[in-house]
Amino acid sequence: MKASNEGRWANDVVSYVKRWSERLKAGVLDGKKQTRGANSAFSAIVKKELADYLTSWRMIILIALILLTCFGSLYTAMTTIRDALDSSDEAKEIAKGAYLFLKLFTVSDGTLPSFLTFVSFLGPLLGIALGFDAINSERNRGTLSRLMAQPIPRDYVINGKFAAALLLNAVLFFSLGLLVTALGILILGIPPTFEEFARIICFLLLCLVYIAFWLNLGILFSVIFRQAATSALSSMAVWLFFNLFYSMIVEVFAKPFLQSDAITSVEQAVGRQELVLGLMRLSPSYLFNESTTALLSPDVRTLGIVTVEQTAGAVAAPLPFSQSLLLIWPQATALIAATLICFAIAYWLFMRQEIRARG
Amino acid sequence: METAAIIELDNLCKTYGGHRAVDHLSLSIQKGEIFGLLGPNGAGKTTTILMMLGLTEPTSGVVRVCGIDPVRNPIEVKRKVGYLPDDVGFYPHMTGMENLLYTAALNGIPRAEAEKRAWELLEKVKLTDAAHKKTGTYSRGMRQRLGLADVLMKRPDVIILDEPTLGIDPEGVRELLRLIRDLSRHEGITVLLSSHQLHHVQQICDRVGLFVGGRLLAEGNIERLAQQLFLQDAYVIHVVASPLDDRLLVKIEAIPGVNKVERTETGLDVYCQTDVSAAISQTIIEAGSSLFHLSRRDFGLDEIYHRYFEGRDGREGE
16 A cells, blocks of 8 residues: 555656646747846845855854854764773764764853754844845835836745745854754764665755745735834744743743643643644754654654553654654645745735835 | 927826826927926826827827837837836946846847947047946946937937936036937937926927926917916016116116016026117117126026916915
């Protein structure tokens, strides 16, 4: 059954690719010059935005901050791991089986938070910083109406900005992740297994999606608010709310709810527990934390509630990669959906907005 | 088909909420002419321009620019029409040249050609010295001139200038207007410019449309506009002569076509329907007085404008 499903899925992908390539070919034949002109206009926007980001002080400072903190946390993680490794030869053997490499991203000695904590903290900041003045700065500088008077579709502007910011993020995080991996190999002397490497790549992809969410939120606010400061503060407020206050609020609500005398059966207790968890999962930062934890710590066997009965027969072994991936699939889907919804609203609002000079 | 209008508006309306910004506007502009859209702030000039470019959808009515419907096909229209927005902005961290090249890239012009064209245009608007300075340091006049170069990068058939002379010093205005006229005369570009500064429009426009409250009240060249708006007192002739006694005044008033004679500090203002300068000079000389100065004072647009509203208020009051 499973095999046939997979076969069907593969067929779908093949036919989809075929359809697209045909469409592309038809497009090329239809108006070769026109598509090329449009493509070059789009790439011109992306190029310009990318250059803007790379030369702006805001980005240079943020990227420096991220690099500094990440390497700081990496250093503490490495010293902790190396100390543990040096203590005995047996430790090395155990380490190979225990996904030691992934610990680089999650372990800390208490002085500095781990790489994962830093990324989940600074990533949204980076996303917001890239997005919060995307549209309103163009409007305030009076360049939006000039841009709109050029023969380009209106959505090129917002798409181009999003693409440039995402590209920057992708380059930054993949190079950061791969650098960490390389340094890990050099210093620890243990190469990552293929599975560990795949987990790291998936983790980086997840980071990208998470940052894209905050980026899109920033873009959305930049479409809604005319003042860049308003949009920056609103984005930060949302970020603070989800990162700090949301879990507090849910906990305040959950305490009496979970310990209530009205609970009479196990099912009821589990149901209430699940409700609280569901509420928690409305926050994108909670989703991100859950899924990255599952990815980077294969020991995490479940993200839901487990009763003692269920764990009774389980072997305490790390999950294989595919099972970890399966575990976080809903979380990843929800994150991608949230990202897309944010972008869709921003896109829709932008397309309907009137373009006036400095209006 | 040579006389076909390049911009054609037919019963164009735009309503914002309950407010009607543009009210049944019909207008046609011929190829190669300079048309001035004249009206006070908030008359709906910018809204009309946005509708021509397809940046705003009309509530009803039809727009055709170069034979293309901007509602259906805004990109084609924007390929042929250059638009200089009111208070144009540039990316302040990029140089003037870089800003022009970016526009060229958005228009799909190859890099080498774009650079050549940008230099030509910068020369034309006299900005070659500032080509490699950041536009953040440009003065308003320079920005406006760079804006004109920016609009011309795509070699447009039509250029639409929204308040191009706003906030520039008189010398800058003269320079800009000269440039616009040259473009129209030598390159056959159709120009539509909107303004509330009547003197500027008057200097270069072939035709003017008076646009108030979303409606086109009158159109034509300045003289026609004057005739259209005031059936009487189309001309004012200023006379300086000596001696100027009441007898002479009566004689001048008796000339056919003269409506009114007013004594001013320096001489006389003769209001008349037709140009009767010759008859006036003859009368003065025959009366034995010496004529020092006689000039026809053309109505400036602001006078037309001002007097039209005065008159309209009166008419509406009736």
